Amino acid sequence: MSSSKTVMLTPLQKACLEALKKGFQKKTTIAIEIKTDFKSLSRDLEFLREEGLVQQDQKRNWSPTLKGRSCSIKCVIRKTRKGTDKPGHGGLRLLGILAFPMRGSEIAKRLNVSRQAIHSLVIKLHARGFITLADPDNPLSYIKRAEDPTLLLTWHQARVLSVVPEEYGAEISSISLRIKSRMDRKNLKAGSK
Numbered sequence: 001m002s003s004s005k006t007v008m009l010t011p012l013q014k015a016c017l018e019a020l021k022k023g024f025q026k027k028t029t030i031a032i033e034i035k036t037d038f039k040s041l042s043r044d045l046e047f048l049r050e051e052g053l054v055q056q057d058q059k060r061n062w063s064p065t066l067k068g069r070s071c072s073i074k075c076v077i078r079k080t081r082k083g084t085d086k087p088g089h090g091g092l093r094l095l096g097i098l099a100f101p102m103r104g105s106e107i108a109k110r111l112n113v114s115r116q117a118i119h120s121l122v123i124k125l126h127a128r129g130f131i132t133l134a135d136p137d138n139p140l141s142y143i144k145r146a147e148d149p150t151l152l153l154t155w156h157q158a159r160v161l162s163v164v165p166e167e168y169g170a171e172i173s174s175i176s177l178r179i180k181s182r183m184d185r186k187n188l189k190a191g192s193k
Contacts, residue, residue, distance in 0.1 A: 005067075005070065005071045005072055006071065006072045006073070006074055007051060007053065007071045007072070007073055007074070008073075008074050008075075008076050009048075009073050009074070009075060009076070010044070010075065010076060010077070011075050011077070012034065012036055012040060012044055013044045013047060013048060014073050014075055015033075015034040015036075016030060016034055016036075016041065016044050016045065016048065017048060017053060017054065017064060017068055017073070018034075019033045019034050020054055020062055020063060020064045020068070021064055021068075021069060025061040025062055025063060026060075026061065026062075027041060027042070027045075027062070028119075028123065028139060029136070029137070030045075030062065031123045031127065032123065032126060032127075032133070032136045032139065033136075035126065035127040035128075035129075036127045037120070037123055037124035037127050038120050038123055038124070045062060048068070052065060052067050052068075053065060053067055053068035053071065054068050085128065087125060087128065087130055090113075090117075090121050091121060091124065091125050091130065093111055094107060094111065094118070094121055094122075094125065094131075095125070095130060095131075095145065097110050097111065098131070098143065098144065098145050100144070100148070100150070101134070101142045101143065101144040101148065101150050101152060102142070102143060102144075103140065103141065103142060103143075104118050104119065104122060104139070104140025104141070104143060105140065107143065115140065118140065119139065119140060122139050122140065122143055123139060126139070129146055130145070130146055131143050131144065131145060131146055132144050132145075132146050132148070132152065133152075134152035134153060134154055135154040135155060137154075138154075138155065141154070141155060
């Protein structure tokens with residue numbers, strides 16, 4: 001690499017570095033944030049490590065190096081392979097049983113595969129826009145098809161909703177939207193610090 005601080009990165013590598021600068025440290029949260037699969041993320045993190053832009057600690061948390069925080073980035077576009085926008089065989093199987101929102105453990109049981117395999121597949125399908133996650137911090141909590149209109153709540157949102165008395169007469173959707181907007185505002189405040 002030249003002595004200047006300009007680094008040539010693909011858009012995905014740039015997004016990965018930006019996510020690390022925002023404080024995302026684990027592969028799962030990085031993959032969800034930048035909407036990519038584990039295989040691509042691992043390849044890009046390894047490239048960034050070789051360039052001296054990121055590092056991994058003993059707890060397997062990723063972070064940008066001083067060089068990674070201060071360099072300027074120039075994006076280069078890679079040609080995408082044909083057929084990468086379609087789900088593979090495993091993705092089709094998962095989508096086939098996802099008639100309604102389900103937990104990751106239930107999907108693993110129905111497909112007779114490990115939770116780790118489902119975790120990886122869920123991240124990949126989420127990155128490609130085929131499914132929606134109830135809680136990005138816990139990707140296997142509840143999963144639904146992207147076109148499913150069902151409203152998904154995080155564990156915290158469901159907990160708050162469970163204590164609202166029925167006699168209030170408020171619709172669940174309006175309460176959950178308020179909870180979700182409050183959580184979004186809280187996350188924005190936390191992200192700006």
